[in-house]
Amino acid sequence: xxxxxxxxxxxxxxxxxxxxxxxxxxxxxxxxxxxxxxxxxxxxxxxxxxxxxxxxxxxxxxxxxxxxxxxxxxxxxxxxxxxxxxxxxxxxxxxxxxxxxxxxxxxxxxxxxxxxxxxxxxxxxxxxxxxxxxxxxxxxxxxxxxxxxxxxxxxxxxxxxxxxxxxxxxxxxxxxxxxxxxxxxxxxxxxxxxxxxxxxxxxxxxxxxxxxxxxxxxxxxxxxxxxxxxxxxxxxxxxxxxxxxxxxxxx
Numbered sequence: 001x002x003x004x005x006x007x008x009x010x011x012x013x014x015x016x017x018x019x020x021x022x023x024x025x026x027x028x029x030x031x032x033x034x035x036x037x038x039x040x041x042x043x044x045x046x047x048x049x050x051x052x053x054x055x056x057x058x059x060x061x062x063x064x065x066x067x068x069x070x071x072x073x074x075x076x077x078x079x080x081x082x083x084x085x086x087x088x089x090x091x092x093x094x095x096x097x098x099x100x101x102x103x104x105x106x107x108x109x110x111x112x113x114x115x116x117x118x119x120x121x122x123x124x125x126x127x128x129x130x131x132x133x134x135x136x137x138x139x140x141x142x143x144x145x146x147x148x149x150x151x152x153x154x155x156x157x158x159x160x161x162x163x164x165x166x167x168x169x170x171x172x173x174x175x176x177x178x179x180x181x182x183x184x185x186x187x188x189x190x191x192x193x194x195x196x197x198x199x200x201x202x203x204x205x206x207x208x209x210x211x212x213x214x215x216x217x218x219x220x221x222x223x224x225x226x227x228x229x230x231x232x233x234x235x236x237x238x239x240x241x242x243x244x245x246x247x248x249x250x251x
Contacts, residue, residue, distance in 0.1 A: 004192035005185040007140045008127040011148040012184020015119060016177040018156020023170055032157055033230025034237045039151035040222050041241015043214055046147030049249045051129055051211035059204035067205035071125070071212025079220050082118045116176045119159065120183050122217055123152075125210035127184040131191030132203065143248040150241075151222070158225060 021027070055064040126148045133141035156177060163173050195203055226234045 001189060001192065003140070004131040004134050005189045007134070007145060008130055008188020009181050009185030011130060011145055011152065011188075012123050012127060013181040014149040014152035015123070015156040015159075016174070016181050018153040018158075019160040019173055019177045020156075021153075022157045022160040023164075023173075027157060029229040030231070032154055033226045033228070033234055036151075036154040036158070036222055036226040037230055037234035037237035038241040038244075039147075039154055040218050040226060041238040041243075042147040042245045043151045043218055043222075043241075044238075045242045045245020045249070046144050047211040047214045049245060050133075050141055050144045050147075051207045051214070055204040055208040055211070058200040058207070060201075063201050063204040064208040067208030068212035070205075071209035071214075072216045074209075075121075075213040075216040076220070078121055079118075079217075082121070116180070119155065119177075119180050122155070123180055123184045124187045125213045127187035128191035128195075129207060129210045131188035131193075132195050132207075134192050135196050142251070143245060146248060147245060155222075 052064065052068070055067060126144075130140065130144050130148065133139075133144060160173055160177075164170070195206065198206075223238075226238070230237070
């Protein structure tokens with residue numbers, strides 16, 4: 001159980017690492033876009049080769065389709081709610097400027113809470129599935145672990161920059177992302193404990209549900225941020241991320 005919490009906290013802690021890096025050094029937005037795009041590619045690969053393949057191996061195609069579609073719709077609904085409460089631009093380094101043009105995000109403290117809630121909602125399905133990879137005494141899935149870790153670093157970089165510009169203190173930002181790290185660890189622990197003896201069909205649906213949520217999150221938040229900051233070259237970095245995920249999957 002301790003291993004599940006550790007790996008979950010490690011993957012979620014990449015957001016905190018990104019936050020700390022953002023406070024120490026200034027990273028140009030173009031570089032942030034390239035990093036984000038690479039993380040997108042690795043996440044796409046992990047969702048496809050790890051989560052969806054796991055879902056198909058565990059049960060029938062219909063369960064995979066049900067879980068994936070449900071995950072996509074649920075994340076879209078959550079994203080809509082968060083957008084009205086300050087979390088719309090949580091992955092964007094220029095969140096403060098964007099919020100000035102968005103009357104619904106006029107409250108800075110609400111925006112900080114929205115960023116926190118949005119980041120937690122991104123982390124939970126990823127971490128739950130990371131915990132399930134330890135079931136049966138197997139080692140953690142390095143592909144999924146690295147995919148989550150790599151994608152979380154630019155999220156921490158971008159959202160921290162936006163939160164600081166909107167008036168949040170460094171202490172509050174660090175505290176919020178420490179909480180995200182703990183939630184990620186607990187989510188992985190939950191996945192390990194409560195899905196240990198679950199029916200394969202249940203695991204299949206949950207795996208594809210997580211994949212649907214991750215892919216939808218990528219399209220709604222990460223890809224727009226990457227392209228806005230990095231321009232056309234982000235396509236190459238995204239492709240590099242996918243290739244990297246393939247290599248990791250075959251190691």
